[in-house]
């Protein structure tokens with residue numbers, strides 16, 4: 001089969017011919033229809049510090065996908081050959097304390113599809129039955145292909161009650177854009193999104209943000225004044241930029257709540273006084289709930305949530321280099337690759 005393999009410990013990704021993977025008794029073999037490019041795939045492509053420490057060359061990358069069940073192990077129950085599925089990319093151990101108490105997304109022994117085990121930038125991928133998520137007929141495949149980051153956005157945005165609240169989202173990457181839509185969808189009052197990239201801020205606007213701020217030209221202060229606010233009730237940090245996080249803390253209304261999804265550089269400095277004296281609640285966000293977030297996402301799309309606004313490019317898999325280039329420049333929302 002054809003697959004995108006991280007063959008060399010160097011920048012790049014290579015389309016290679018590799019054997020179709022074998023299934024265990026509780027696995028299914030999925031024939032991929034579409035695979036989306038995640039920021040993580042770009043990190044692996046660019047071979048940055050994180051990738052050098054995490055990735056073993058020879059890995060097939062990719063964890064945002066949709067496809068059809070092509071084969072199944074003898075122990076698989078409740079799924080039929082031919083069904084259209086996506087899957088949770090974290091393969092949890094199933095036996096640790098967190099797995100047992102329904103917090104499998106925080107399993108310390110988790111394995112990442114396309115990170116620690118072969119992934120879905122391939123004609124076929126093997127996934128344990130436990131991780132499958134069935135896609136209803138009414139959900140288009142090009143949207144189901146990026147339920148994974150939709151899940152990050154949903155898990156983060158739904159962490160706190162948003163009804164009537166003023167929300168600040170820092171970072172209009174694909175996840176920030178989708179989160180802006182979710183905040184609008186569930187009834188926030190003002191949804192303000194910051195970034196340094198106008199293309200992405202426009203997507204956030206289409207998705208439901210009522211005010212976007214390019215922080216290279218405008219300040220959050222001005223927007224707070226314009227909207228007649230004293231600060232934000234809810235902050236969703238989705239940029240991974242330390243300055244953005246600092247700006248967010250400074251503009252939170254006392255007793256506000258902050259959900260931290262963006263991965264901040266280790267040397268990031270924090271003004272702890274903002275958190276202490278304002279009594280802020282700060283919550284780390286990882287992955288998405290298995291499988292309550294998947295359920296909410298599916299129902300939101302079936303109920304009319306405009307997820308398609310976050311999808312900007314659909315390309316044949318042979319044009320994958322172009323897809324990675326789009327991701328590198330940031331002139332895109334989600335980029336989905338078609339296998340056929």
Ligand code: NAD
Nearest residue numbers: 039171172173174175194195239240241244262263286287
């Ligand atoms: P992304 O890199 O595409 O988006 C980040 C955005 O932040 C970019 O559009 C960038 O222009 C913007 N940005 C840069 N500097 C900024 C600033 N000063 N102010 C405001 N915005 C600024 O990433 P993504 O795929 O949308 O993911 C968002 C973040 O979440 C990333 O940091 C990613 O690593 C992280 N992430 C975390 C989890 C988790 O489980 N915690 C899962 C997926 C992604």
Ligand code: ZN
Nearest residue numbers: 093096099107
């Ligand atoms: Zn576990």
